[in-house]
Amino acid sequence: MKHIWLLPLVVAAGMGLSVEAGLLGPLGEEVGHGWAVLGIFALGSLLLTFGLIFGRPRLALMFAQPRWLLTGGILGPIYVAALTLATPVVGVGLTMVGILFGQVAASLVIDHFGWLGSAKRAVDGHRVGALIAILLALWLIH
Structure with missing residues (x-):
């Protein structure tokens, strides 16, 4: 397995998702689930935008890809909304x-x-x- 070094990275990412769930539940309870999801994505978008400004822009390349590849953007908010709704309950x-x-x-x-x-x-x-x-x-x- 030549890429074994990636395993700690993905385990850490999984741990981060648990922390995210732990944060989103109470945030959703306090400000509303939709606002919590929007807030998380707004902060993430801000950080990504900052990175893109100082990185080499590749927006044209992204939109040259098949459109179905961009549908992953729909799944992120659904995932975060599920975390926000389920975590306080279960x-x-x-x-x-x-x-x-x-x-x-x-x-x-x-x-x-x-x-x-x-x-x-x-x-x-x-x-x-x-x-x-x-x-x-x-x-x-x-």
């Missing part, structure tokens, strides 16, 4: 394990069929076992 742990189950299930399908430009990676018993283990964790944490 807690950070259950929210994150539920999201993890959904991510892994969708990822296995995408990899198996090679959708979205991904290389085909067959779903085997180990991968299905991992998904079942996450489902068991979801049931146990509930």
